[in-house]
Amino acid sequence: MATPVIPSFCQTCGGALRETLSQAGEGPPFICTSCGRAVYLDPKLAVAAVVTTENQGVVLLRRAQRDKAYGKWILPGGHVDRGEEVTKAALREVKEETGLSVRLDGPLRVYSYESNPTVLIAYAATATSGELIMSPEALEIKVFPFDLIPWDELGYLSTRQALKDLLPVSCL
Ligand SMILES: [Zn+2]
Structure with missing residues (x-):
């Protein structure tokens, strides 16, 4: 199976995403550094x-x-x-x-x-x-x-x- 693609940019505002330090299942894995949107990676x-x-x-x-x-x-x-x-x-x-x-x-x-x-x-x-x-x-x-x-x-x-x-x- 393909390796999951790690997103770089926010789909809402185009801002750069920052990886959070959350563990799997606890909080979003990425946050937009510009608008603060929480980004989840779904199956x-x-x-x-x-x-x-x-x-x-x-x-x-x-x-x-x-x-x-x-x-x-x-x-x-x-x-x-x-x-x-x-x-x-x-x-x-x-x-x-x-x-x-x-x-x-x-x-x-x-x-x-x-x-x-x-x-x-x-x-x-x-x-x-x-x-x-x-x-x-x-x-x-x-x-x-x-x-x-x-x-x-x-x-x-x-x-x-x-x-x-x-x-x-x-x-x-
Ligand atoms: Zn954003």
Whole structure:
């Protein structure tokens, strides 16, 4: 996941921000030196889907974005837009990244990690229609049978945990 961006300037007046000495959860981490505005850094909400197909497979894509997870297999997903319904964000991201229309079968779990700004909600989903397509965000897209998941080449800890949360124990 990306390193959190540290803001330098106030969104209200453009003044320089000063880092406060507050501990996590106690008071704002930044104060504007010009207007005194308190600036908080919020988590980023993301969604992903473990999409299963009728032939007992899971859709994974190989990440094309050049970061730590480059070239690794990840779930289709992305950030939730402000004001967007989370389930709609999941359907949108899956469609954009895989070409598939899916039915959301329910949330699997919420995944969050110390010092990581992203909070991920993963859904279990079933492919209902559409053909697999490659988006510019993927180097490759593939349906993996449950027993052939590339466990050593997954992009994120959340990818691994969401797959483990969904797949039958016999496939782990
Ligand atoms: Zn300000």
